[in-house]
Amino acid sequence: MQLNPPSVDLRPWFLTLNDIEGPIDWSTFFGNDNPVEIDVGCGRGLFVVSSSVSRPDINVLGIELDYREGRRGARRLKKLEAKNARILGGDVQQTFDRLIVPQSVAAIHVYFPDPWWKKKHRRRRVFTDVLVNQMARLLVPRGFVHSWTDVEEYFGVISALMNHDDRFENLPPPDEHQPEHDMDYQTSFERKKRKLGCPIYRGRWQLR
Ligand SMILES: C[S@@+](CC[C@H](N)C(=O)[O-])C[C@H]1O[C@@H](n2cnc3c(N)ncnc32)[C@H](O)[C@@H]1O
16 A cells, blocks of 8 residues: 555646746636636635636636645546636745736635634735735736635724725625525635524625
């Protein structure tokens, strides 16, 4: 028995920062010119997988620091032979700085970012002024930011960052969707938190 079997090559569904040189040309990357949406910290990829099926006219890229989680989503994309969805293993800030062309992304989704409860760990949070500046640079004019969390305090921080930024307009939040089955949630964390009865805070903004 092999203790550490080599991981299955999931390319092109799972790629890492090392697999990609320079800024991504979306037309070449996805083989079409459809709008591109990015899911930041996509976890095991429920949003990426369901969006690729329900909205074949868009392309979706999930970015996930935890390769194990990212690869779980990529296995489902491979099974579906999805042409319009990929998961990139790596840090979002590095990816945004190195690989994404300014004004090339139609929407950025940040669902249930890790709260990092302890004060001394707060700087590890993903939704910061740095991310806001990157999103303002990478989104197309009138592009969207969607962010949901069950952590009221973190939602306060996210809302303050976004609502006080003149580059973005605050839009009314979407209505809560009543799921028809277990995969009918926006993300795995939304499912987990709603099943626990937690309120979910949903935000939506548009670049002016
Ligand atoms: C609480 S989970 C939420 C996962 C998914 N969005 C959901 O709603 O089910 C947060 C995810 O963000 C990822 N993450 C944290 N920091 C990140 C970073 N700097 N770049 C990319 N992903 C990150 C974590 O590995 C984790 O999978």
